Amino acid sequence: MTSESKAPESTVVVQTKNLTKIYRDFWGRQKVRALKALDLDIRKGEVFGLLGPNGSGKTTTIKLLLGLLFPTSGSVTILGCPAGDVTKNERIGYLPEESYLYRFLNAEETLDFYGRLFPMSAAVRRQRVSQLISMVGLESARKRQLREYSKGMTRRIGLAQALINDPDLILLDEPTSGLDPIGTRNMKDLILELKAQGKTVIMSSHLLADVQDVCDRIGILYQGELKELGRVEDLLKINAETEIRAEGLSEEAKEKIRKIIAEDNSQLLYCDHPTSSLEDLFLNIISESEARPGKRVRGGGTD
């Protein structure tokens, strides 16, 4: 890992070093070690997925990157600035876990308000507001106060809010939660579109399907530790296992293949229709790390 982190500065958008977060209570007593010594480089133009079960530290990581939380130790460099720097936010968009928005504003006012927080002219702001409202499909509800919105609608306006400044780096915390299948599809398309525009996206999810479809690289967090880091394709090629996929294979052919495997002193696990492979990986890592706690990072994960 350390050798890869020497990538040219301009291409590394987010870099964390030994990032650790311990939640403490009022008296300074330790409550939870939410994140343990995270080292991460995220490059310009990639879609990075943070994957992990509930409570694994995904939201904590994103909050640390944004400076919403102060690290217990370690450091964050984001767009070349420390996490606490406000000017970096001009190029960042953030969709929180739940959409925390002002319920007394309507969609238009919400976007207008967030737009005013950026150095952009009133004309540009107005144009972006209506553009984003139609992009997230809320034209019919643009004048309704957010208190009347359904969960999915709130999520959409939250997304629009994150994109108001046309950011270069977008952090999406569980972007698909609360969305219907079409909404989920749209969200994924949007993420791919953002990637096509050359933007960097960091998203978190516990839904593997989301990550699998859109992410270039994923990191798997479990109990605050980074368990896996790598390209989606690489992670899918699980070292010890081979997947054989064929169409119209005759019984004799199958028998031949079994023989070859037997000659190789290997053991055929299955030769069947493949299941969603990432899910296996995920469950695997979890069961493995419950058996053998500790850090497990595959070599060459970052390329």
Add this chain to the structure above:
Amino acid sequence: MVIEHPVLPFLQWLPRAAGIWVGALAVLIIVSMLVGFGFIILRNGPSGVFSRFWTGLKNGLADMFQMSWQRIWAIARLIMKESIRKKVIVVCAVFLVILMFAGWFLDPESTDPARLYLSFVLSTTSYLVLLLALFLSALSLPADFKNKTIFTIVTKPVRPSEIVLGRILGLTIIGSGILVIMAIASYFFVSFSLSHTHVVIQNEDIFPVASSGTTSSNAVIAAGETRLANGHKHKIEEYADGSFFVQEVNNHTHSIVRSGDADDPKYTVSNEHGTIQAKVPLYGSIRFRNATEFERTAGINVGEEWDYRTYIEGASSEAIIWTFENLNPKRFSDGVPIEMNISVYRTHKGNIEKTIMGALLVRNPRTGLTAAIENFNSEKYTTKALFIPRTIDRSKVERTPRLVKIYGEESTYSRPDFSYDPEKETYDLFEDFMDDGKIEIWLTCLDSGQYFGAAEHDLYVYARNANVFVNFLKGYFGIWQEMVILISFGVLFSTFLSGPVAMVSTFGVLIAAFCKELFMQIATGQTLGGGLAESMVRLVNHENMMSDLPNTVASSLIKFFDMITSGFLLYLGLAIPSFADFDIYSNSLASGFDISWNTIAVHAVRTISYVVPLFIVGYLILRNREVAK
């Protein structure tokens, strides 16, 4: 009008106040730097403290000086929208309802209805507005933290300083809007409540007076009384030239117009005028002369607990002396109108109906030339209006100078260049009695065994009338200033406390601000029974407040502890505004005095001097707060 905390002239007040302010701010800056160092060491360990501190300082300066008005305004607009959507306007409705009910309870027939009505609307407005400011300011930011909407704010390029300032600004604008609505409602309420007219009908209320044969224009041709209205009548007289005399009752008069033909005249009485006034007073500085003609800063204490006024004895050499420095001969070309509220203290009842006689004199402060202008009857609790004419007749001028001796200054014993001229028919007020711009006005009591008492502001030159409506707005500006200070406190507390706790803390400040004097007495150990710990010990041991504590190590420790706490409280006391200082607004308005621009300037600077450090502290706290905790 009682003025216990006179407002100094702006330029005289500013340097001292600025000195204290800068000192307090320096302490604040040093403390926050130390806290900053502590913070850094706690968070990152002792290595690299200075470079981290330097970055922190640089960021802090950027947060202060690179604020964007666009963002501050965006946040202020948000706060305003929030307040409006949450229906704060209901407070105005509550106010209107209170006014409606007050209409039944307030008595327009009282002797000073203007004071009654004005004090009522002022205090009601200030309670409502201050409470509203307290709620809004203490709850707004904590709600953002609770709903986590703050996450979406601080991840935008918004500086913590802009969040704090935007809040103060937005809440101030909302509060101002409500205050303006209340002020206008109050103005109409007071003027409609006090407005009345009287009926005057020929041969029922006013009767022709038999002509005495003279045909001069000021001969009385009819006299009588108006009908009862608002619990009073006015005596009226009609003169041959068609003008009227209307007696002043409850601080107001009316004007009357006669119409119709000579046998069947109709009298139309106008609405009252003069109820609400905005008198512009000019104040002098007070001193006293005792029975042996020596100068004193205060008179006799007649045993009243409230030592605001001190007294002089009747039929003695004692006098109360006001020195006026600001009388402009051009402005007072006919003479100088004086008003006074003299307190009378009787050592023997005598005839209770009989009022005590006093004398008003003017004196040249250098030559001692003195003229007795007028003897007057003094009634308690009434404002007495007198007039010092520009031209003073020889008969009034005394042949010997009056002296004010000063201990240790022998020269003042000798006669000054006394300027009485027996040939001179008349004397001029400004030429003969003013020296180096100064004129002295003396007050003496003529009845032996009785006393006159006064404080500096009890006698003033009635310079002119200011616009009543403008003065009304000025009075509400006083409430506005208190509101802004309170909002700043509320916002400060809300940067680190939860909503309810911030509210209670702000409320604590409000109470401390209203009773600052008591607070400072505790802080400076002027209360009986010692400071905090000592009082505690006395309380637990059931000891009285007066006896000294036994001379032990423990009691020295207690005293030492009290010394430290009192120092701390004293500094804290500097941070607490004194809302009693703002009473000058409501008192002036209710008593019919113009609120001077000087008062407004001093208090405006005071307000800013609170808002700025509160804003800075709020910013520092917010900046170092872990938002997502």
